[in-house]
Amino acid sequence: NTNTVTVSGGESYFDGKLSQQIGYGILGFLITILTLGICYPWALCMQYRWRIKHTVIGGRRLAFDGKAVQLVGKWLLWLLLCVITLGIYIFWVGIALEKWRVKHTHFAD
Numbered sequence: 001n002t003n004t005v006t007v008s009g010g011e012s013y014f015d016g017k018l019s020q021q022i023g024y025g026i027l028g029f030l031i032t033i034l035t036l037g038i039c040y041p042w043a044l045c046m047q048y049r050w051r052i053k054h055t056v057i058g059g060r061r062l063a064f065d066g067k068a069v070q071l072v073g074k075w076l077l078w079l080l081l082c083v084i085t086l087g088i089y090i091f092w093v094g095i096a097l098e099k100w101r102v103k104h105t106h107f108a109d
Contacts, residue, residue: 009058009059010059010060014055015056016050016051021050024046024050025047028046041068041072041075044071045066045067045071049066060107063105063108066103066104070100071100
């Protein structure tokens with residue numbers, strides 16, 4: 001059962017399955033825990049890629065081209081800034097991460 005919204009040029013919908021989301025969530029959690037957080041950017045990219053791959057906007061499927069290696073340096077910088085600011089910078093990390101994710105999201109066609 002897929003909910004759809006019709007916009008100019010076609011329908012918009014998400015066709016991912018709950019079982020897939022649970023699987024990717026568990027895998028990302030295990031990878032993060034087993035590597036003591038070092039591979040968290042990889043887990044994020046894996047989950048973003050799955051979510052975006054299953055999103056269609058106006059009849060056009062989205063794609064994500066972000067790589068974990070692009071995110072590792074930023075992640076380490078953000079962690080350092082969080083330590084230096086005694087955690088205050090964490091409020092900016094979510095926005096910075098969202099900007100990076102959107103920058104690497106495009107139409108697949």
